[in-house]
Amino acid sequence: MADPSVPPNADEIEAAVDEALHGLELEPYETAKILGFANEELSQLQTPETSYFVLGSYRDPYVRRLRTVENELNKRLSSYAFVMGDLREIGLDRLPEFRIRFHLLASYADYVVGVYEQDAGGEVTELGKISETPYFDKSYVLPRDYCWMTxxxxxxxxxxxxxxxxxxxxxxxxxxxxxxxxxxxxxxxxxxxxxxxxxxxxxxxxxxxAEETVSYSWVHLNEFRLFELHNRCQPWVEESELRDSTDIVPTPSRHPDWETE
Missing domain, CATH: 1.10.10 (Arc Repressor Mutant, subunit A)
Incomplete structure (x- = not known):
């Protein structure tokens, strides 16, 4: 009988981790810990519910808007929206744990939604990741005070x-x-x-x-523009607009486009 702590798609998970770490060889205990994390946290992403991986800053006051988007998406019937900070750690001292967790969650989530208000912090790295294959086709960005300069x-x-x-x-x-x-x-x-x-x-x-404004580097603006050209970018200014901006993200009734390709 298979070990109950090992998920049935262990080979697929190990392949995703191998790609995230560019082929780095793992110790047996590291593999076991990663599979334990996957068994607990990825199971929720493999149900009929539509899952939304919500990215953004965990610092005040930005975390409030991050929670706003998470809550709006969770109001939808048959949906599960989450932020990585609420999930447990894997416990890997030697390895870049954030990278492993991010890639596993982004791989198994139906959609990835990023909330942006600044050009610093971990969300900068996340933006670079979701603008590339294999996550771009299922990702959406909600940048505050964004406007392309044309x-x-x-x-x-x-x-x-x-x-x-x-x-x-x-x-x-x-x-x-x-x-x-x-x-x-x-x-x-x-x-x-x-x-x-x-x-x-x-x-x-x-x-x-003299007022509270948001500024972005040219790198950010170019990334946002790419999403905008693909109709997956919704700017906002006030928090009430942020709530409405989640409408751009497909609802559970819509089959993810990236799954049909």
Whole structure:
């Protein structure tokens, strides 16, 4: 009789771990601990319920919005939304445990949903992971105050100012480059029927710097843009909008597209 602590898909789990660790050889006790974790935590992801792996910061005040998304998804019938921080540790001193847990959970979850409000912390690493194969096709991002810097995406002056804020806070640009980017941004906005000048943008940026704003690096903006082009990015500003933004994530009644490919 098989050991009851070993999940029936042990070979599949070991293959996923092998890929996550790039073929690193494991000690027998490490394999046993990983399979024990999988037996307890992955079983919930192998039921008829639709599972949602929710990513984001565990620090105040960001964790409140992370819980908001988790709760909204859990309101759906036949759904199971969770964050990795609520699951038990594996107990591996030698190995990069976060990487193992992340890859196992992301592999078996039906959908991955990321909540973003800053360009620092562990969520930066997570964003890079879900924007690549094999997780991209089932992942969705909910970035606060995000707007791509092209005129066709501007609904009004507020969107242009949001783009200007991203330029102003970028650590990847010199002051001269920021000035040039703001000039180009203002020109593109005018071409799209929005009456605004570079001086207007500079004034608006200075006025908003005293308030709570969100800034992202160009790396973040490019990742968000990729999801946006695939219709899997929903920006938000207020927490009430964040609740509504979860509507972009498929409901349990919809079969995951990534499973049909």
């Amino acid at each position: 005129g066709e995406n501007f609904d009004g002056k507020a969107d242009v100012v949001a783009a200007a804020m991203a330029i102003s806070y970028s650590d990847d640009l010199t002051e001269d480059e920021k000035t040039s980017e703001l000039e180009s941004l203002a020109a593109e906005a005018r071409e799209n029927g929005i009456d605004i000048s570079r001086d207007d943008l500079s004034t608006a940026v200075e006025e908003q710097k």
